Amino acid sequence: MEKESINQVPPPFLVSYSITTKCNLMCKHCYSESVDQAAPDELSTEEAFRLMDDLSKWEISLLVIDGGEPLCREDMLDVVKYASSKGLRTTLGSNGTLIDEAMQASSQSLYRLTELMLKPMTHLGV
Numbered sequence: 442m443e444k445e446s447i448n449q450v451p452p453p454f455l456v457s458y459s460i461t462t463k464c465n466l467m468c469k470h471c472y473s474e475s476v477d478q479a480a481p482d483e484l485s486t487e488e489a490f491r492l493m494d495d496l497s498k499w500e501i502s503l504l505v506i507d508g509g510e511p512l513c514r515e516d517m518l519d520v521v522k523y524a525s526s527k528g529l530r531t532t533l534g535s536n537g538t539l540i541d542e543a544m545q546a547s548s549q550s551l552y553r554l555t556e557l558m559l560k561p562m563t564h565l566g567v
């Protein structure tokens with residue numbers, strides 16, 4: 442996004458980025474029509490970084506990364522860390538089932554998110 446066009450449009454409070462269509466669950470009530478595979482046209486890691494660059498320049502207040510299940514992407518922590526490095530306040534819309542101790546330990550910001558996501562059971566068994 443060019444600087445000039447960024448200045449012409451005021452930033453929204455929140456941007457929701459559906460980073461993948463893939464999810465490890467199959468909830469009947471799924472709001473996002475998730476499937477068991479990533480869409481072929483999902484942004485690559487580098488493309489996601491460029492999106493973070495644009496959103497940072499746009500000075501949005503909050504970035505929500507969801508899907509699908511965002512933690513199905515192996516580069517998810519890299520994208521979150523990159524977003525944080527750009528000053529983006531970032532949260533993850535996750536069902537929480539793929540969070541393990543190693544993942545918690547690898548990212549302090551994700552660890553804080555984990556505390557918020559430990560009651561995801563409304564996603565399960567419905």
Ligand code: SF4
Pocket residue numbers: 464465466467468470471472473474475508509510536564
């Ligand atoms: S966990 Fe969320 S994204 Fe995945 S199938 Fe359930 S509602 Fe959809």
